[in-house]
Every structure is written in structure tokens, then in C-alpha cells.
Amino acid sequence: MKILKVNTAAITTEGAPQMVEMHRSEWTAEDKKKANVDNIAKNILYKTFDKNMFAKIKTCTTAKEIWEKLTQLCKGNxxxxxxxxxxxxxxxxxxxxxxxxxxxxxxxxxxxxxxxxxxxxxxxxxxxxxxxxxxxxxxxxxxxxxxxxxxxxxxxxxxxxxxxxxxxxxx
Structure with a gap:
């Protein structure tokens, strides 16, 4: 799970703030709760897979990535x-x-x-x-x-x- 914050050291010419990953030590209670929800969702998804399907999604890092990969695998083109x-x-x-x-x-x-x-x-x-x-x-x-x-x-x-x-x- 990646929690992002605004990079105050960098200024972009387009006016949009540049985002960087926040270190775990900087996470707030709300950030920790979000990360835990993602872990719970991944755990639920992992429990439903057989070995073959797990091998196809094991490189995904978030529940959203897993879901998108499953959609791609199951629906097809x-x-x-x-x-x-x-x-x-x-x-x-x-x-x-x-x-x-x-x-x-x-x-x-x-x-x-x-x-x-x-x-x-x-x-x-x-x-x-x-x-x-x-x-x-x-x-x-x-x-x-x-x-x-x-x-x-x-x-x-x-x-x-x-x-x-x-x-x-x-x-």
C-alpha cells in the first residue's frame, strides 16, 4: 500500500503538486487504517484462489491491482x-x-x-x-x-x- 504526500522540495511548472511516497513512520492513524483495509481485502482474495490463479496474481501489491488483474484474466478481450x-x-x-x-x-x-x-x-x-x-x-x-x-x-x-x-x- 502506497500512501502519498506532496513533495514540498520540488516545484512543477504545470502548477500541480508532485507526489512522493510517504514513509511508514510518517503514517497517521487514518493512513494505517487504510493500509489495513487493503491487507484485509488482499487476504480475502488470496483465500479464494487455487494455486494456479494465485501464481497469476502474486506479483500484485494492492487489492485494487489484484481485482484489475482478475478482471483482465476472467473477462478476456x-x-x-x-x-x-x-x-x-x-x-x-x-x-x-x-x-x-x-x-x-x-x-x-x-x-x-x-x-x-x-x-x-x-x-x-x-x-x-x-x-x-x-x-x-x-x-x-x-x-x-x-x-x-x-x-x-x-x-x-x-x-x-x-x-x-x-x-x-x-x-
Whole structure:
């Protein structure tokens, strides 16, 4: 953490004061509190990383630098974002309930795909999500799917409500 002070020994021609780093012995109680908050934030961030991610941010000196590095690493550039979105759309399009997979397991997997889309800026209507969710079931669910499509208004039905109704059919 760098605490800065005005350098009174140097005068700039632009009129703006020159800043220099303040030595720790000169810190006020407020400066010490700021430095401690930064240390607490860094500690919280460090505890969330695996060894691989820690190796990428260990050279950062402040919590702000760590956060900026994480943003750069996780978001990537525009091409990376586009590639992530393409892969996410493929996951959505190819989502199918696996043989032996329970409804709860499929719901969890499907919901994570939807969350990934939202985080990448792609959103679907309730109807699109519900129809895709129901199309992903094996043939033995056809009767339940048809009943749900006929009895519910899919434009207003949230995925979790659809899941609850289908869970009742599963029992």
C-alpha cells in the first residue's frame, strides 16, 4: 500500500503538486487504517484462489491491482468473450438429459448453462428457456411435456416453477 504526500522540495511548472511516497513512520492513524483495509481485502482474495490463479496474481501489491488483474484474466478481450459465448450457445443448443440423470441433476446442469449465458450478456425469454428445457428430456417424458405445454403459459413460467411442476410428475 502506497500512501502519498506532496513533495514540498520540488516545484512543477504545470502548477500541480508532485507526489512522493510517504514513509511508514510518517503514517497517521487514518493512513494505517487504510493500509489495513487493503491487507484485509488482499487476504480475502488470496483465500479464494487455487494455486494456479494465485501464481497469476502474486506479483500484485494492492487489492485494487489484484481485482484489475482478475478482471483482465476472467473477462478476456472481445474475441475471448465471443468465443465463450459461442461455446455457451452450443452447450444450450445441445443440452439433453443424460440416461440415468435425475431431474434435479439435469436442472442444476441446465441452470448453470443459463447462468453462463446471462454472465456473457445473452438472455433468453422464459418461453425459450422452458421449451428448450422440455425438449431436452428423453422420449418417456413426452406425455408430461405435452401436458405442461397445454396447461401452462410458458411466457410467464419461470424455470424453477417448471422444474417444481415436473418434479411432481417425476414422483
Amino acid at each position: 472481445d474475441q475471448t468473450k465471443e468465443n465463450k459465448l459461442i461455446v455457451a450457445i452450443q452447450k444450450f443448443d445441445n443440452a439433453k438429459m443424460k440416461p440415468g440423470e435425475t431431474l434435479a441433476e439435469f436442472d442444476e446442469r441446465f441452470s448453470s448453462i443459463i447462468i453462463e449465458h446471462i454472465s456473457l450478456g445473452k438472455e433468453y425469454s422464459n418461453r425459450e428457456i422452458d421449451l428448450k428445457f422440455m425438449r431436452a428430456f428423453p422420449r418417456e417424458w413426452d406425455v408430461e411435456n405435452l401436458a405442461m405445454r397445454e396447461s401452462k403459459e410458458l411466457n410467464k413460467l419461470e424455470l424453477h416453477d417448471l422444474f417444481a411442476d415436473l418434479k411432481a410428475y417425476e414422483f
